[in-house]
Amino acid sequence: MDVLYFAWVRERIGLPKERVETEAATVSDLVAELSAREDRYAAAFADLSALRVALDQELSDFDAPLAGVREVAFFPPMTGG
């Protein structure tokens, strides 16, 4: 699946988008998998209450299943307007 990062999450991880091959069942599982990879991921995902997640461009939550999902995006709370 494609994993996208925005705002300070993108800056902390150091890239806007990557392709991830994963068997993770839920968003939380994916976060744990990425955090175990490298410190920069662990730093970005340290406080999940400061993060939001979208699955296929719809806001979702960290318990949500990933079955059938093609695009996951992580970002801080939005500041539009």
Next chain:
Amino acid sequence: MRIVVQEEAFDLGAEANAFAAKDAANGAIVTFTGVVRDLAAGDLDVMEIEHYPGMTERALTKIAEEAQSRWSLGDVLVIHRHGRLAPGDRIMMVATAAPHRKDAFDAAEFLMDYLKSRAPFWKKEITSDGADWVAAKDEDEDALTRW
């Protein structure tokens, strides 16, 4: 309904005129415009607005559709910019048209409340001291509970 996400500036007067000229059944037109506010110290150089192409348009469309389902509206317009903006630049506008003004005002406020915390934009303030992401405010999230 028209949803526009663009980097270029928009012409507020032309947009408002075109929007207001459409249908005489709409006795009330409300427009709101958001402007890049300078910092208290007056030292904001640039505001950078990042967004999530694709999701942004979807989220704005969903919010506008929700407004249309809640109020009796003739039309809705949302324009939101991204990229690098300077203090005083116009960031975004919403316009609502309705037979009666209460619907037009309430729907415009609803649109603003929702697009502040449910449309995927992120603002970064750049000053001579460095760059800081603007943090979302609890009161913006709380504002959604009134709808």
